[in-house]
Amino acid sequence: SQQGEEDPQALSIQEGENATMNCSYKTSINNLQWYRQNSGRGLVHLILIRSNEREKHSGRLRVTLDTSKKSSSLLITASRAADTASYFCATDLWTGNQFYFGTGTSLTVIP
Amino acid sequence: EAQVTQNPRYLITVTGKKLTVTCSQNMNHEYMSWYRQDPGLGLRQIYYSMNVEVTDKGDVPEGYKVSRKEKRNFPLILESPSPNQTSLYFCASSLGQGSFILFFGDGTRLSIL
Numbered sequence: 684s685q686q687g688e689e690d691p692q693a694l695s696i697q698e699g700e701n702a703t704m705n706c707s708y709k710t711s712i713n714n715l716q717w718y719r720q721n722s723g724r725g726l727v728h729l730i731l732i733r734s735n736e737r738e739k740h741s742g743r744l745r746v747t748l749d750t751s752k753k754s755s756s757l758l759i760t761a762s763r764a765a766d767t768a769s770y771f772c773a774t775d776l777w778t779g780n781q782f783y784f785g786t787g788t789s790l791t792v793i794p
Numbered sequence: 795e796a797q798v799t800q801n802p803r804y805l806i807t808v809t810g811k812k813l814t815v816t817c818s819q820n821m822n823h824e825y826m827s828w829y830r831q832d833p834g835l836g837l838r839q840i841y842y843s844m845n846v847e848v849t850d851k852g853d854v855p856e857g858y859k860v861s862r863k864e865k866r867n868f869p870l871i872l873e874s875p876s877p878n879q880t881s882l883y884f885c886a887s888s889l890g891q892g893s894f895i896l897f898f899g900d901g902t903r904l905s906i907l
Contacts, residue, residue, distance in 0.1 A: 725900045780850070782827070782896065783839075
């Protein structure tokens with residue numbers, strides 16, 4: 684299966700600190716995305732990085748992609764209590780019709 | 795407001811009693827899909843549809859059916875539910891045509907006794 688894995692499974696930090704979570708996947712990809720899931724809600728898209736990109740920024744989010752290692756990282760800078768959520772990476776292949784989600788990282792930001 | 799709407803949000807039922815979870819999107823998206831979310835397993839794709847009357851299996855299609863008769867609707871059908879289908883289900887849609895960003899509904903929690 685292409686399904687990815689996030690690391691760590693759970694992360695607890697103080698407000699204002701940076702949070703880094705990692706995603707590894709198994710086969711060549713077209714795009715990699717990060718999604719956020721608040722408790723009891725659906726997933727919300729955060730950022731997409733294409734396979735030919737190495738780094739992308741969006742507000743307090745920074746995503747890197749290393750296709751040689753088949754891994755990505757998501758950095759959230761200056762975290763806030765409202766960032767408390769689960770974060771998932773998702774990959775798609777060149778056909779663009781199937782998406783493979785990782786197992787998620789549960790982030791808790793302590794005020 | 796652009797959204798993906800799933801119904802019901804919660805359902806407790808018994809083994810073997812056919813059920814349908816509805817999914818509707820108001821964004822004129824071509825692509826729709828269903829996922830189940832289980833602890834420790836993340837989200838796994840059940841079925842997807844690239845457009846009206848075009849559906850295909852995802853990674854875990856056994857025990858499920860779908861149909862796409864209209865662009866906005868993509869119901870998930872469990873003809874004979876079993877306890878191992880107890881899960882949190884999500885419907886998602888995407889514009890398609892090279893856009894890969896998924897918009898999710900708020901989920902349906904199914905318990906099958």
